[in-house]
Amino acid sequence: MSDSISSDEVKHVAHLARLRLTSEELVTFTDQLRAVLDHAKDVEALELNDVEPMSHPLPIENTMRKDIPNPMLKPSDFLPQAPAVEGGRFLVPKILGEEE
Amino acid sequence: MNSVTPEQYQSASEIADLVATREISALEILERHLNKIEEHEKDVHAFNLVTINEARAAAKETDKLISEGENVGPLAGVPVAIKDNLCTKGIPTTASSKILEGWNPPYDATVVRKLKEAGATIVGKTNLDEFAMGSSTENSAFGPTRNPHDLTCVPGGSSGGSAAAVAAGFAPIAIGSDTGGSIRQPAALCGVVGVKPTYGGVSRYGLLAFASSLDQVGPFATSVKDAAIVHEVIGGYDPLDSTSIKQAPNSFVNEIDQGVKKLKVGIISELMGGIDGITQEVIDQTNIAVSTLSNAGAQVEEVSLPAALYCLSAYYLIAPAEASSNLSRYDGVRYGLRVDGANLQEMNVNTRTEGFGDEVKRRIMLGTYALSAGYYDAYYGKALKVRRLLAENFAELYKDYDVLLSPTSPCTAFKLGAKVDDPMTMYVNDVCTIPSNLVGHPAMSIPFGSGKDGMPIGVQILAPPMKESVMYQVAHTLEKASQ
Numbered sequence: 001m002s003d004s005i006s007s008d009e010v011k012h013v014a015h016l017a018r019l020r021l022t023s024e025e026l027v028t029f030t031d032q033l034r035a036v037l038d039h040a041k042d043v044e045a046l047e048l049n050d051v052e053p054m055s056h057p058l059p060i061e062n063t064m065r066k067d068i069p070n071p072m073l074k075p076s077d078f079l080p081q082a083p084a085v086e087g088g089r090f091l092v093p094k095i096l097g098e099e100e
Numbered sequence: 101m102n103s104v105t106p107e108q109y110q111s112a113s114e115i116a117d118l119v120a121t122r123e124i125s126a127l128e129i130l131e132r133h134l135n136k137i138e139e140h141e142k143d144v145h146a147f148n149l150v151t152i153n154e155a156r157a158a159a160k161e162t163d164k165l166i167s168e169g170e171n172v173g174p175l176a177g178v179p180v181a182i183k184d185n186l187c188t189k190g191i192p193t194t195a196s197s198k199i200l201e202g203w204n205p206p207y208d209a210t211v212v213r214k215l216k217e218a219g220a221t222i223v224g225k226t227n228l229d230e231f232a233m234g235s236s237t238e239n240s241a242f243g244p245t246r247n248p249h250d251l252t253c254v255p256g257g258s259s260g261g262s263a264a265a266v267a268a269g270f271a272p273i274a275i276g277s278d279t280g281g282s283i284r285q286p287a288a289l290c291g292v293v294g295v296k297p298t299y300g301g302v303s304r305y306g307l308l309a310f311a312s313s314l315d316q317v318g319p320f321a322t323s324v325k326d327a328a329i330v331h332e333v334i335g336g337y338d339p340l341d342s343t344s345i346k347q348a349p350n351s352f353v354n355e356i357d358q359g360v361k362k363l364k365v366g367i368i369s370e371l372m373g374g375i376d377g378i379t380q381e382v383i384d385q386t387n388i389a390v391s392t393l394s395n396a397g398a399q400v401e402e403v404s405l406p407a408a409l410y411c412l413s414a415y416y417l418i419a420p421a422e423a424s425s426n427l428s429r430y431d432g433v434r435y436g437l438r439v440d441g442a443n444l445q446e447m448n449v450n451t452r453t454e455g456f457g458d459e460v461k462r463r464i465m466l467g468t469y470a471l472s473a474g475y476y477d478a479y480y481g482k483a484l485k486v487r488r489l490l491a492e493n494f495a496e497l498y499k500d501y502d503v504l505l506s507p508t509s510p511c512t513a514f515k516l517g518a519k520v521d522d523p524m525t526m527y528v529n530d531v532c533t534i535p536s537n538l539v540g541h542p543a544m545s546i547p548f549g550s551g552k553d554g555m556p557i558g559v560q561i562l563a564p565p566m567k568e569s570v571m572y573q574v575a576h577t578l579e580k581a582s583q
Contacts (some may be wrong), residue, residue, distance in 0.1 A: 003470060017468045018428075019449065019456070029462060031471070036416055039412070042410055046485075048482060048489070055487075077207075081434070090434055093431055093443050093446070094444065095443065
């Protein structure tokens with residue numbers, strides 16, 4: 001049985017998920033993720049071509065409400081909760097670095 | 101064995117009656133429970149926060165309304181503990197994660213609002229596995245909760261703090277959330293009643309999302325009737341939750357005494373030895389429940405739920421996949437923790453690396469992998485098809501059977517530290533509870549005897565969607581027989 005996930009793939013997935021792993025963590029997480037994915041080989045092996053996937057327990061499409069104004073949160077309700085704010089907006093570090 | 105459970109529990113309905121008729125004040129009820137908390141909380145660690153001042157103010161307000169002749173609702177003066185992944189306006193809500201450090205939600209979850217409107221006194225926020233990911237409450241950034249029946253054991257999880265709060269007598273009612281068993285499994289391990297309602301039956305507005313197609317909010321209580329009363333209070337349609345069911349049932353208590361005569365009950369053979377890892381004493385105890393129902397007039401038969409064999413794998417692909425998407429919002433921009441970096445991406449990475457614990461990281465990575473190009477069809481896509489098979493299996497069974505029965509947890513409460521380093525072993529704790537989440541059906545656990553170690557065993561009752569009434573009838577019958 002081939003390994004279900006390599007440590008390079010774990011590194012890549014961590015990058016996609018915006019997580020940084022130490023080299024020890026990379027080893028541990030790779031082993032642990034591999035154990036879960038090995039268990040999932042039972043599902044992977046099933047022949048289910050004729051089965052419709054089911055992504056949700058309820059057959060709902062869109063839930064619309066009547067277009068009536070309702071009370072809603074004001075920026076002053078939630079901006080004080082943000083780590084950094086300027087001029088009534090969320091403040092973030094620069095998005096593009098000079099060298100990139 | 102070092103246990104801190106009370107000899108007797110006072111029921112929520114009894115408290116509400118006494119408070120409403122002014123036999124006792126809501127404040128006095130609250131103080132009794134605060135005393136219990138004062139005495140044992142340092143051993144149990146059920147709470148992330150006990151909201152003493154707000155609780156006293158709420159209890160006084162209830163007493164004032166009653167003295168003015170107002171009708172204060174079915175939970176008048178009843179102390180309620182809230183899982184710390186449900187938003188409470190102006191009161192820290194952490195999901196037991198460092199990443200929400202310092203965050204005070206600007207609104208109440210719908211269930212919290214409804215509980216307050218029903219006269220309940222919110223006593224605090226209970227500990228959980230970070231973002232409800234776990235089965236032992238050991239994955240909390242604030243340290244584990246301990247089982248009140250034996251302080252060396254886990255309370256189960258992820259709603260371990262809520263289950264322990266009720267079992268220790270800190271509050272007669274607690275609220276939890278259940279994504280793969282997170283209400284029912286800790287209820288079983290702590291010897292209390294725990295209910296996962298029909299998906300869409302109780303509003304998720306204000307519940308911090310883990311896996312949105314599986315998450316459901318529900319009650320813990322010391323009796324089936326108390327759980328049904330709370331379910332009536334928190335259930336029903338909520339326009340603020342787009343998955344809320346318009347016809348959601350919220351009348352259970354009136355029919356609770358109807359017994360089980362003429363009901364057809366199926367025993368899920370896959371969960372009675374068909375799948376490895378379910379201990380014999382739990383199976384034996386479930387068989388005693390079967391005989392009890394049979395003696396009470398139900399027709400009981402063994403049935404097969406073949407897709408149950410694949411549920412654990414399917415769940416641990418679907419739930420992480422949804423979690424990886426839901427938890428992308430914790431980026432250090434709008435709320436909670438920020439760990440600075442040279443640019444936006446570095447700040448995101450620093451914040452998430454520092455803010456999330458190992459189990460959350462594991463599931464985010466697992467979900468990201470299961471959804472990634474090249475693996476989507478093999479993992480996530482396949483898991484969704486297993487989910488369909490399972491739904492078809494259940495639909496077929498419910499043509500002939502009113503409810504299904506199984507163990508809740510494969511074993512009694514285990515020792516702290518016993519499984520926390522081996523994720524796959526920990527995940528097996530959810531094997532009996534996961535099927536109901538995958539299909540959105542209601543299910544509940546009730547205490548039914550104990551194991552050789554003296555620790556509680558739970559029996560699970562599963563019902564078709566929106567058929568909680570019959571589920572409560574069966575539970576009530578079993579409860580009467582076990583007393």
